[in-house]
Amino acid sequence: MLQTLFSTPLVSIQLTPMRIPEAVPDRESTWLAPDGIATESIAQKSLLVHPGEPSEIVVQVKNLAQRNLRLILKVEGNFPSEWCQVVTEDSKIAPGAQMDAVLYFSIPANYFEDQQAINPENKDRLVLNFHSRVYVYIDPGTEKEQIQEEEFNLYIRPHSRYINFLPIIYREVDFIGRFIKIFEETVEPMVESFNVMWANLDSLTAPHALLPFLAHWVAWPLDPVWDIAQQRRLIRRAIELYRWRGTRKGLRLYLHLYTGLPLDDHIPQETNKHISITEPFSRGFVLDSAKLGEDAVLGGGQPYHFNVRLRSDRLKNIDEILVRQIIEQEKPAFSTYDLFIENFQ
Incomplete structure (x- = not known):
């Protein structure tokens, strides 16, 4: 026989939401007893859920009977069933013992x-408040099956940071929180854009469409022969390349940005570097120290x-081209060169 009301309840049910709303709709701000006296704030039995952020309610069921009870816990409400996942312990509890369960809620x-939600032709308003019940089935599958239940509410609200800047008295009004979210959605993109403006001015992180603008700033011609990653590095180092143009350091840096070969600044011997730039007779003719055929020539x-x-x-x-x-762009106009490309062993 199915019973829904008991003179002496067999179990007690306690709900503990992990995230309680600061404000609830005005029409549901309190539960009223028959004499009109507010008996319990609905916020204490309500769960606030932000879309994309998990939230949970802890359900504690205590056995008040003098015998072992076998329990099954179910949740029903006017929300999609896939939003809620029920995790319970052992279904059997001894007299005076307690069973803990967790209701995990996850909103898309x-x-x-x-x-x-945003279709103007949709006549159904977007639902923000849901009413739910936790049912505890006692000794299910037997003639003595009984049911006890506990109500709770589910409030879906957008996550708002601006509400934290308001005095506490305004945060207690549910409409104010949803109203200020409109301004947050309008202003916050501009604030975020300002906070990451530095990234738009760095050629390594700027959007592709901004590269011509950044190249114009440093008077660097964009050549389609170079891939995007190389062009970003060249624009970023353009001023340094201008500063060292016509020198060994400037030419080595330019070749490094193109080829990706290391600069090898830690290697003292020039001929051992991946990018080696040498002069055949760098010391010239020095009396008492020059050796013909090695570091000096005659004619x-x-x-x-x-x-x-x-x-x-x-x-x-x-x-190679x-x-x-x-090299032609970076070397002094009067100088000549030979190029050798070798396999690194």
Whole structure:
């Protein structure tokens, strides 16, 4: 026989929401007893859920009977069943013992933005408040099956940071929280854009559409031969390249940005570097120390000449024509050079 009311309840049910709303709708602010006296604030039996953020209610069921009870807990409400997951312990509890269960609620993150919510032709208003019940079935499957229940409310509200800046008296009004969220959604994108403005001015993080603007700032020509990652690095180092143009350091830096080969600043010997730029007779003719054929010559030779040697294990990724264009652009106009591209062993 099914019973819903008991003179002496067999179990007691206590609900503990993990997130209680600061404000509830005015029409539901209190539960009223028959004599009109407010008996319990509905906020204490309500769960606040933000879309995309999990929330939970702890259900504690205590056995008040003098015998073992077998219990089954179920949740029903006017919300989609997939929003709630019930996790319980052992269904059997001894006299005076307590069973703990947890109701996990998870609302879709796009609850306020999905097409059903924003479609102007949809005549059904977006539901923000749901009423639910926790049912405890005692000795299910027997003739003595009984039911006890406890009500709670589920409030879905957008997460608002601006509400924390209001005096507490305004935060106790549910409409104020939803109203200020309108201004937050309007102003916050501008605030966020201002906070990340630095990223728009850095060529490594700026949107692709801003690269021509940043290149114009530093008077750097955009060449479609270079890929996007290389162009970003060149724009960022443009001023440094201008400063060292015509020098060994400037040419090595430019070739490093294109090829990705290391600068090897820690290697003292120039010929051992991945990007080696050497002059055949760098010391010139010094009396008492020069040796013919090694660091000095008599007659002939190529004045203002240097050698560029690239050592890489990815030779297919190096375009010799583009490398020569870089050298022609960076070297002094009167100098000559030889280019060697070798496999790095």
